[in-house]
Amino acid sequence: MANGLFWLPDAADAESPLKPAELQILRSQYEKEGEYVSLQTKFNYAWGLIKSNNRLDQQEGVRLLSEIFRASPDRRRECLYYLGLGNYKLGNYAEAKRYNDSLLDLEQGNLQAQSLRQLIDDKVAKEGLMGVAIVGGVAAAVAVGVGMFVRGAQRGKR
């Protein structure tokens, strides 16, 4: 799908937050429009929230994007990318992977989606590694302790 290189933002773009003033402008625009808020305003606000470093804001951004997804069938594929990106930032790698992989299923040639997939995999591996290493270390310590106890008991028997 030849949508141009700048159809979707890079993942790095999501790491650079907006200035608080800018975010406030977007927020006030969103709230001003009330019940019949336009798609663009909602997206702008959601994207600004995702870019921020505050976890609550990121969650709110993802929630708004899921609403946009439901409301507007025309924009669903784009929203998949943003949902993947948002969940990646939040640390919900399983969800991020689900969205991103679905997008890649639909649009194989999407560069941003491919790079996002790579990022997610790396992150999962790294975190998984760390986590399991911790668990493994704990388990090892426990095993050693049990072993010593058993040996002690055996020696005690003899």
Added chain:
Amino acid sequence: MTGRGRSTSPRRQPGHSRQASNDDNISDTRQIEAFGRTVQATASQLIFPGNDQHGTDPYKSALTSVQRQLRRPLIQRSVFSFTQQSPRELLRGKFSTSEVEHRALSYIPQELIRTAPAGQSPFSLFEGFKASLPDTEDDGRGGRRKRHGRNGSKLLEGPQEHKGPPQLVKMKRERDKLDHRLEMMGIRKTMCASEIREIDTKIANMNTMRRVVLERLAGLEQEEHDMEVEIGDLAERVAEMQEMLEDEEALAKQSPSLIAEGEAERRAADKKLETEEDDEEAEADMDASFMSESIYGKLPKAQESPRSKAKRRMPKRTISMPVLHEHMEPGTKIRELQAHNDVITAMDFDAPFGTLVTAALDDTVRVWDLNAGRCMGMLEGHLSSVRCLQVEENLVATGSMDASIRLWDLGQADYNPAQAAASNNITDKSSEAEDAEADKGSDAALFTPAASVADLASQPPPQGDAMADCHLFTLSAHVAEITALNFRGNTLVSGSADKTLRQWDLEKGRCIQTLDVLWAAAQAQTTTVNTSAAATPASESGGWWKSGAGRLRGSAEAAEQAEADFVGAVQVFDAALACGTADGMVRLWDLRSGQVHRSLVGHTGPVTSLQFDDVFLVTGSRDRSIRIWDLRTGTIHDAFAYDQPISSMQFDARRIVAAAGEDVVKVYDKADGRQWDCGAGVLAATAETTSRPSVVERVRIKDGYLVEGRRDGVVGVWSC
């Protein structure tokens, strides 16, 4: 050592297999199997670390059972997804309520994701975002910062900054900035346009849903109506049975011989009934023969046995309220009937989808069932054509040119709506197919049209004597034709060409009061300053009304003018009476005193229609205007002008409808304050067919259900 071994192998192998396979689908069984094998291998390594033979057997069996468990796809998938997540994520997902809440709120089912269509808009949301972001960049830094796509031009301008005087440079930069903003505007406009398109699609879907639900409503209403008919039937039979039982009981107290006689008769009647076709009338017949022979013969004979059919009352709507027409688009045609072959002179109906009574210049009065769209019968008895009529529940009052008023009770009619519907089905299907093809809007298919305009021939003729028992009594004290009448409760007021108004008591059937309009008008004249005719009470000066006395058929004047009735319209409410006369005056009478207590001056032509409620009185006249009067002050509240004389007008809670000499009905919506046209002429104007529908003569409206009668005898029913 073993711990570290454990950490690496399960991690790497699935990763490898993942990279190896092309398809990254989570539910890929290949991957799951690979993973399963990996786990198995690792587990076997761990549990049999070396040559330990002792503990293998129990471990082997345990392992095989675990293997079997792992083969189950659900468990495989859950374990597999376990590896997709990081442990921290897992913990968060399980134990943090806000996290769980958030995930629940923003969950999107896989189905929606899978079927996401390719976007149709030229601009992405992100591009729109960049376009709408407030341009907070400072002038100096705008050129040097790297920006995407559209702002590439700025990058080019950067090195040119230093040329020229600073003011010029500054202005150039301003211009470029504004150019850029203009481009962004274009993007934002396109975004809005695409949003509008999406909303349109959604509206179309909603309309389809609305149509489906409206059809369902129509079906339910039909069922409701049928059920009411059945209930009416059963209620009657219950009453009859009860009466019979009571009679039997009373009779049982009398001599037993008569009981035997009654029994014998009953058996004879039963045998007679077996030969008859209609079993349902058995009780009624039995009742008739029983009563005519026994000692109860002294009682007036209720029915003669030859009459086989029991009277079926018209189903009165007790609980069900037809609301279907309120949900249809305003201006939708519900039905069209070829009621008569001549100009419709009078028309009224009692309730939406109820009973309609029409009278025309062909001297007939017909009763119609608006639900089935079928003629129920004719009210016969008048010697000439009916000029005015009113229908209120089952009571019909008709005033005719033969100077008499007749009262009819439609409850006595012999009408079987179920039979009507059954016999109509054959004709319905053919006309329904026509309507389904015609592009009149889907609401036309909701109703089984009993007779389209072209379908008159196939309609079964109404039973000849269906309405024979309806006539109650006749009021005949007037000496010239009755031109207007109105009744409410037990009081009926009629206006006639003999220039009098008469008040009647419907219980006794007598005239209570006669009001001489001329005399009252003269009284008012002597006390107030009047601009027009200075007529003396006794003279019948022509300055009063345009046409002279009464009807002038065949005069040189135009037909409309010739039919200016002396009393164009009346309405009565308790002791208040309002009448509109040919001199353009509206007089408000007090029936207790018989005096005019107020005259409303304003119309310059004969008043043809009048209606009042608590606050306003609305009149229509031949001077092409409708006036709305405030009853408290007696002054004009509003007025509307039309192109042709108004021949008929009525209002309900929300609208005022008028027949203004066109082939459409003029509707004024009180809520919106807007005027629009409703009727056959609306479609004809756009379709440019050769045969235009004829001029609307009479209109009636009730709760948005509009009935109009035309000059060629066609009656149209519309939702307004």
